[in-house]
Amino acid sequence: MPKVKDGYFEDKKNSILDAAEKICMSKSLNKLTMKDVITETGLSPGAVYASFSDIDEVIIALINRMSAAVDFVSAVEEILQTSGSPEAIIKSLMDYCINLIHSSIETYGKILSEVVYVAVDGDRGEKIIQGIDEVQMYYYIRDTLVKIINENIENGHFRPIVSEKSIYALIFSFLDGLTRDLSLVKSYKVENIPMGVTFEEQDLSKAITDSIIFLLNQGR
Secondary structure (H helix, E strand, O other), rough: OOOOOOOHEEEEHHHHHHHHHHHHOOOHHHHHHHHHHHHHOOOOOOHHHHHHHHHHHHHHHHHHHHHHOHHHHHHHHHHHHOOOOOHHHHHHHHHHHHHHHHHHHHHHHHHHHHHHHHHOOOHHHHHHHHOOOOOOOHHHHHHHHHHHHHHHHHOOOOOOOOOHHHHHHHHHHHHHHHHHHHHHHHHOOOOOOHHHHOOOOOOOHHHHHHHHHHHHOOOO
16 A cells, blocks of 8 residues: 555645635535535545545534634733733723634634534534534633633622623623624625624724623722
């Protein structure tokens, strides 16, 4: 049997994932098939199936690769160490997360938002959810925000006028909604957004951050 070059199998896997990512830019994730991937790669069915046994393994590997390409853990740690006050940390974390969503919405954001629809498919959904790495960039930043807010409520720095769960719900719904609506505009070319809203306004991060800090501080 001929000896293959170092990295051959990894390169082949990446070429398959490159093909899947390209397809996902114009096709919904829940309609992605192994036939699509095979056609796009130009590889034989046997070569593709030797790397991934089914389309769900391709989806899992693609999402994990996209998340791993961004060193979000180091970025968040730098924010925690350098931003100063809890208010400044919240602002920096929200700025960073919103910038990530904007920069990755047509790739990672679109695919991650579509996983929700695939995940409701019984055993298939369970397989995909379990295969995705636990540390995903949006969720890591979100969970860090919750930790900072919770710690500073407990130590008395924040005295919110509503329950902390309501504040967390505001953050989650804002970030999830931004991801969904930007995906609709960027990836699906939906144009009937009311009042000329584009979800790319310069003061978007300031508006949500000021709202969060207002709710956290007005109970003093």
